[in-house]
Amino acid sequence: xxxxxxxxxxxxxxxxxxxxxxxxxxxxxxxxxxxxxxxxxxxxxxxxxxxxxxxxxxxxxxxxxxxxxxxxxxxxxxxxxxxxxxxxxxxxxxxxxxxxxxxxxxxxxxxxxxxxxxxxxxxxxxxxxxxxxxxxxxxxxxxxxxxxxxx
Amino acid sequence: xxxxxxxxxxxxxxxxxxxxxxxxxxxxxxxxxxxxxxxxxxxxxxxxxxxxxxxxxxxxxxxxxxxxxxxxxxxxxxxxxxxxxxxxxxxxxxxxxxxxxxxxxxxxxxxxxxxxxxxxxxxxxxxxxxxxxxxxxxxxxxxxxxxxxxxxxxxxxxxxxxxxxxxxxxxxxxxxxxxxxxxxxxxxxxxxxxxxxxxxxxxxxxxxxxxxxxxxxxxxxxxxxxxxxxxxxxxxxxxxxxxxxxxxxxxxxxxxxxxxxxxxxxxxxxxxxxxxxxxxxxxxxxxxxxxxxxxxxxxxxxxxxxxxxxxxxxxxxxxxxxxxxxxxxxxxxxxxxxxxxxxxxxxxxxxxxxxxxxxxxxxxxxxxxxxxxxxxxxxxxxxxxxxxxxxxxxxxxxxxxxxxxxxxxxxxxxxxxxxxxxxxxxxxxxxxxxxxxxxxxxxxxxxxxxxxxxxxxxxxxxxxxxxxxxxxxxxxxxxxxxxxxxxxxxxxxxxxxxxxxxxxxxxxxxxxxxxxxxxxxxxxxxxxxxxxxxxxxxxxxxxxxxxxxxxxxxxxxxxxxxxxxxxxxxxxxxxxxxxxxxxxxxxxxxxxxxxxxxxxxxxxxxxxxxxxxxxxxxxxxxxxxxxxxxxxxxxxxxxxxxxxxxxxxxxxxxxxxxxxxxxxxxxxxxxxxxxxxxxxxxxxxxxxxxxxxxxxxxxxxxxxxxxxxxxxxxxxxxxxxxxxxxxxxxxxxxxxxx
Numbered sequence: 001x002x003x004x005x006x007x008x009x010x011x012x013x014x015x016x017x018x019x020x021x022x023x024x025x026x027x028x029x030x031x032x033x034x035x036x037x038x039x040x041x042x043x044x045x046x047x048x049x050x051x052x053x054x055x056x057x058x059x060x061x062x063x064x065x066x067x068x069x070x071x072x073x074x075x076x077x078x079x080x081x082x083x084x085x086x087x088x089x090x091x092x093x094x095x096x097x098x099x100x101x102x103x104x105x106x107x108x109x110x111x112x113x114x115x116x117x118x119x120x121x122x123x124x125x126x127x128x129x130x131x132x133x134x135x136x137x138x139x140x141x142x143x144x145x146x147x148x149x150x151x
Numbered sequence: 152x153x154x155x156x157x158x159x160x161x162x163x164x165x166x167x168x169x170x171x172x173x174x175x176x177x178x179x180x181x182x183x184x185x186x187x188x189x190x191x192x193x194x195x196x197x198x199x200x201x202x203x204x205x206x207x208x209x210x211x212x213x214x215x216x217x218x219x220x221x222x223x224x225x226x227x228x229x230x231x232x233x234x235x236x237x238x239x240x241x242x243x244x245x246x247x248x249x250x251x252x253x254x255x256x257x258x259x260x261x262x263x264x265x266x267x268x269x270x271x272x273x274x275x276x277x278x279x280x281x282x283x284x285x286x287x288x289x290x291x292x293x294x295x296x297x298x299x300x301x302x303x304x305x306x307x308x309x310x311x312x313x314x315x316x317x318x319x320x321x322x323x324x325x326x327x328x329x330x331x332x333x334x335x336x337x338x339x340x341x342x343x344x345x346x347x348x349x350x351x352x353x354x355x356x357x358x359x360x361x362x363x364x365x366x367x368x369x370x371x372x373x374x375x376x377x378x379x380x381x382x383x384x385x386x387x388x389x390x391x392x393x394x395x396x397x398x399x400x401x402x403x404x405x406x407x408x409x410x411x412x413x414x415x416x417x418x419x420x421x422x423x424x425x426x427x428x429x430x431x432x433x434x435x436x437x438x439x440x441x442x443x444x445x446x447x448x449x450x451x452x453x454x455x456x457x458x459x460x461x462x463x464x465x466x467x468x469x470x471x472x473x474x475x476x477x478x479x480x481x482x483x484x485x486x487x488x489x490x491x492x493x494x495x496x497x498x499x500x501x502x503x504x505x506x507x508x509x510x511x512x513x514x515x516x517x518x519x520x521x522x523x524x525x526x527x528x529x530x531x532x533x534x535x536x537x538x539x540x541x542x543x544x545x546x547x548x549x550x551x552x553x554x555x556x557x558x559x560x561x562x563x564x565x566x567x568x569x570x571x572x573x574x575x576x577x578x579x580x581x582x583x584x585x586x587x588x589x590x591x592x593x594x595x596x597x598x599x600x601x602x603x604x605x606x607x608x609x610x611x612x613x614x615x616x617x618x619x620x621x622x623x624x625x626x627x628x629x630x631x632x633x634x635x636x637x638x639x640x641x642x643x644x645x646x647x648x649x650x651x652x653x654x655x656x657x658x659x660x661x662x663x664x665x666x667x668x669x670x671x672x673x674x675x676x677x678x679x680x681x682x683x684x685x686x687x688x689x690x691x692x693x694x695x696x697x698x699x700x701x702x703x704x705x706x707x708x709x710x711x712x713x714x715x716x717x718x719x720x721x722x723x724x725x726x727x728x729x730x731x732x733x734x735x736x737x738x739x740x741x742x743x744x745x746x747x748x749x750x751x752x753x754x755x756x757x758x759x760x761x762x763x764x765x766x767x768x769x770x771x772x773x774x775x776x777x778x779x780x781x782x783x784x785x786x787x788x789x790x791x792x793x794x795x796x797x798x799x800x801x802x803x804x805x806x807x808x809x810x811x812x813x814x815x816x817x818x819x820x821x822x823x824x825x826x827x828x829x830x831x832x833x834x835x836x837x838x839x840x841x842x843x844x845x846x847x848x849x850x851x852x853x854x855x856x857x858x859x860x861x862x863x864x865x866x867x868x869x870x871x872x873x874x875x876x877x878x879x880x881x882x883x884x885x886x887x888x889x
Contacts, residue, residue, distance in 0.1 A: 017411060020431045028386070028430055033378035034371020036558070038507050039592040040434075043821035046507060074371035086369045093361070093787060096224030096795055098368030099375060099507040099558030127829045131821060133507045133559050134224045135798025137832045139791070 008076030018064035045130030096134035212327030223557035238286030272848030450674030480663030485621035489612025508558020510571035617703035653685035693859030742868025767880030800857030
């Protein structure tokens, strides 16, 4: 039985075994490679997507769990990098190697969706799920503050 | 007797054989090569006809510039073309950056003897002057062509971005138009270094531009090798020998072959590969393998906790032969004559790169096995091609490299054997299909190559005035350079520069110095990591120096400034960081610590900490960093790199540790290899001290400052010295209770 769900607003389906992590279905099955593999253990946040209106580690989510749900990836945020968080990320020149940044941005959007004016402490608590090995953390905080301000 | 051994730090002479050719539009090639004898050939072009260009100017004014450095977040894929564009007076909006093909004779880094190798913060440092000169030469050719076209003397012409101007007649012509009629000389025009632009006239250097690839990094479209998708591609996972030198002796494939989607199991010289229709099936198949290993060499009995004790004994007692790295004066006599002596034993654990993109590559070997195309994120393009050719027994000319963005490098993607590329090459060769091999995070740790574990023993002597007169540093560590790159190890006279760099005392005025290595042979895999030997070696130097300052009753900053007298650039960064941190006004209950390093670039940092005496946790509140890297080609990027280096240094200082038992790495993922997360990051302030000196690098320089500054701050707060990296709460508690 194929598993069907909505990916960035489009109906998709997959024949992957139901226990396959959503990450691999998105990346290698459906070829949306903006969502990254970092640890496979829900430790680093590189794979962060939105499942309905909640951020989710796609490496920890079996594809069977998204049947009938809506999944949003970095590619679904905007068609032209016009999302306020994407604009803020460029304005603050956040990315270095960039590999973790899709996950960082998806976590940041999740925060601002539920809390449009987070305090610095709230930003730090929320973003502690995501590792950036290049150490762009201070600029991540600045970009979220900018997105909240300029939203 | 005075003898200085610095075999590696002398840069090879950059000599140029200058040839310019016109082909496909107006192209400018330029052979910038030197001793490439130690690097294997790599599809190199030998005649000018085949020569690949550095710059191509299109009729529409587009200026394509080759980027010889790969991009792993450090920014030099943008900075190097920008340097060339500056002297060419190109319009940056019309510049297109193109990754250079792996032709080392044209694009090799003069700082690495002509290797294409993005490492050591050597890109801007070593390419800066050659690229400026070449940009100026291309500009000269454009000027000469415009002069001929207008029949005016060339010295009446000037340029504005992408435009030649003849002021007396108020005529202008853009570079694109010139390209349609230009003739290119066989020999490049003479341009001397002194005729280059005055830095005051720079339009691009020193002005921030957006990094070329940044927009793709916020919309998910940036392409790393892990993102490559090819028709007919299958997936591979490799269970590698847990200990270097091991081979699979007995393999039970049956359970792996039962996994849905697994296509084949292939025995490799160093492991067992699983080929599958999907990544998940490949990973599940790998988990289901049962393999017995045959291990050659000492690695399978190695335990790092016992190992470091053995290292420390060797460093203390000199029970084995040593090799000098720096020797000046007579350190033994000076120690005997000293008014007072200080000594210390220092240790550092193995550390892991933890680049966020797990190692991976894609390879496609042709059906006849005679050609291969690879997609990878490597720090050494020519080496990746050569390693692939060697693995297949074909010519490097038959290997096509697609070098992709790197999801972090930090040294892990630079070794001579390119282990992560070869997995894909060998498996693709077995099935003659495109194969993407991905390492899981667990594989990336299990098969990691680490910053070497080290133990150092240092003795220093001071005279009656408290000035340091003698410094003897003996370091025990594996030969990381040999493990990373046997070719460069031999070329450097079997000197382990990756471990030893930074044991030398370059700028402090100390008359008698000896640093030496007592090599260890544990069989563990060691390699360069961001900051290389400086990470451990400056921990040693800057902490012991601090102890001496306090022992002599002198403020640690004053003490350093005294040792740095007559060194204005060094003095300035130390003074700057003292001012930034409001040195001398430590908040109640806090401790402030300082560190200075000469890493070609001049840097100093002050760290502000408190220590929880119950848990042993060190809380870092503030870090101030001052850097003089000469001309900052991209100042905002220099700041971003120092912030990144600081966070990286924080992890190495406080939490990152790899241990081995029976040669097997004990850490498995980010729950037990602890890297800094956002709540761990203090307020970080970076200031650039601008000087008009040539650029000296910015990509890793602040990393080694952090651990010694933290140790010194903890000593200021508690009176207790920490001499083992990382300074974990357990180690802090044990020091507090000692």
